[in-house]
Amino acid sequence: MEASFEDSWQGRVDLVPQTPQLVALYTVIRDSRTSRGEFVFYADRVIRLLLEHALNHIPLTPRTVLTRLGAKFVGLAYHEKICGVSIVRAGEAFEQGLRQIARSVRIGKILIQKRESGEARLISVRFASGRCTSVDTAKMAVHILTQVGVPAERILFVCMFACPEGIQALLSAFPGIQLITGAVDSGLTADKFITPGLGDFGDLYFGTCEDDRDSSLSFTDSDAGTLDGTSPHTS
């Protein structure tokens, strides 16, 4: 399954290694009973891992340095400049994670709004790469970047969830880009949400949907030190 998935897109889709830890993080953020506090915390952890993983696609040059002991360490150095482009609004959830690993990074934004018909429409561009909620949005964002002169080969498209249909559509339109994702789900629902997915990531992350996920400010120390991300009232 995984091999055929990788074969067909010839290395242009990098699925972050599905370690037990990563799967457990995804389990928390996918769970509809997860509280908002937990959701944001675990989403941030996943984002950090995705971004650290994505940076492996940025070319490095060999560099030998001297350590404090005067000994040579044969390593690698960054030489490329990077910039982030977040696709408003869900992509903005990635900004903090990016800033944590590259403190002074420039972060541009692309705002694309869906029409009633569900077709994507460009609203504004401030700078130029990010994450997707729908394939149309993703395609349009990449299109904009290529329009302003960014070669497709220099675009790393980082997203939390992807599905085969989306990957196919994006990569057939822009064969040069590199896609990095932490989960490839089975497909799309009728209303174009990834399934099993998690719903609308932006709404969940920023708390702009009606739900009862608010956490109280009281501390619920459930003898601490467990790694189970669920809140106390869930099992």
Next chain:
Amino acid sequence: MLFVIGVAGPSAAGKSSVVERIVSAIGSHRCALLCLDLFYHGLPVGSNPLEYDFDSPNAFDFEACAETIKVLAEGRSVSLPSYDYVRHQRCGPEITLSGSTEVLILEGILTFYHERVRELLHLKVFVDEDADICLCRRIQRDVVERGRAVDVVLAQYEKTVKPALDNFINPQKRLADLIVQRGVENVIAIDLLVKHIAMKLEQRGLNRLYSNLHEMPLTGQVRALHTCFRRSDASRDQFIFYVDRMIRLLVEEALNMLPFRAKRVTTPTGDVYQGFSFTTKLAAISVSPGGEAMERGVREVIREVRIGKVAVVAGACGDRLIEFRRYPPGLARRKLLILLPVLDTGATLSTVLADLARLGCMQSSMIVLSLIASPEAIATVCNNGWTSVRLVVSAIDRGVNEHGLVVPGVGWFAERYFGTERFDLPPV
């Protein structure tokens, strides 16, 4: 990195056939065979070969065997006289083992018997067969092929072979990693064995030798981060920033060592997702002074984690003493993340592990997190019986210098991280 496999078991149990299968599956160009019989002391002058006990541990020169393995492990070739079974002396034609071999298979009845040899083995396989079948094969071989009388063979069996089997050979089973029943007929066991060896050969460096060692995948990021914080001219700000990034990745990696179980959740779209959850109780133990630098990285991913502390100082005669300790309650019931950024000689870590074990913590509950480890520290910890403690490291360096610091290393880690450097080290 020479991978050494010991194959033990009763005489005529089918050890050689099992070894042949391994060699043919792995490739004879990658393997060298060493037979424990090469290290027979030989029959003392004037003794009767039918009276002499060839099955006793006293008949073997285990020290010479251990030395030979060590020389091969250093990558040097060895030439040994083969054992002449007719004259019962080490006087046969020389056998040369190449220092460039990847796998060494040591085969013999008492391969794991002696500690000095046993500690050099990375995989211990015991080939077992019912005693009556072994005896039948022995009679077949000695009577038909070597022309001995049946009663002589049986007398020798009763006098030396059987006691050695009960007293020395079979007790080795407890030390084996794998027991292959029915010898070469056990196709599945041999298949598992071959796959394990093949997997080990794919691993690089020390990971191959110590299965409790987990070196993070050497991605470009890991190397680049190390380059950034190891350079002598990194500012404190840069040092802390890149060390913190590396620690975060290390902690995320280490959490994969914890037990997990399946969990089904319903997503907001109403679909069911089959995932995992971690429910282990855990605690971190930071080994002062460097370990504190890692506390934040742990806290970032497990917010409410309890963090214990232990400080180890050098004693008057080079030993290590625990100067201070404060552990969380219920220590023995928790999985422990032991935070020690640099493993230099391994002495500090050994002291901490011993202290935790004394308090009832199981080896399998301890996970050590280190940014940089020296091969010496890994060997010290793994060879001193800490074989179930998991070591998660982001880099393994060349060695330790005369000051006990890892080279190329970072220098004094805690001093650099906390800005308490007092003096510059002389260049090496």
